[in-house]
Amino acid sequence: EAGVAQSPRYKIIEKRQSVAFWCNPISGHATLYWYQQILGQGPKLLIQFQNNGVVDDSQLPKDRFSAERLKGVDSTLKIQPAKLEDSAVYLCASSPRTSGRGDEQFFGPGTRLTVL
């Protein structure tokens, strides 16, 4: 079974520039998550999708961050404009949520963003 795919793996941008991250979840997984992991901290949930719909985006800085999930499969996370404090690893995760094994979240390798 293929895992969660993310691209790019690394991105370096100047502050005030825009950046987008892409995630392809495990096939058939209904729920998709985007997390921000700042160096030395645990992942923090930014947004959760159930199929096409947003379940929780309470910690997404909506003035600069946006996310969408296309046709309930792939997802993109965008930052516009980026700030220095956005430097972090952005993790995508997915979970089945429709079966008895729905508790486990499967994480991708992440995209490491550096804002200069």
Place this chain on the structure above:
Amino acid sequence: QQQVKQSPQSLIVQKGGISIINCAYENTAFDYFPWYQQFPGKGPALLIAIRPDVSEKKEGRFTISFNKSAKQFSLHIMDSQPGDSATYFCAARSSNTGKLIFGQGTTLQVKP
């Protein structure tokens, strides 16, 4: 705000020793407590998890001990190996929102 506090921040253990990582939570509205293992350049991977109606769960060398009254849970790694060197995160899932709240992480180094 719901929080999960994890300690220690870093841990060095000799090969064959026992590694112990502790977590405490402040809110009782959690229904699932997983531990994740993360290697450099990789995403976190589920290691072992427990529900609050159980006081202990063991899988191979990994054991979770859960104390509901104290709102604490811990990960014990028996016979620690150099391959266990990684960052470990505890987490708690809100029964209200389903959101996972992660601890700050513990970097474990197992010396040969």
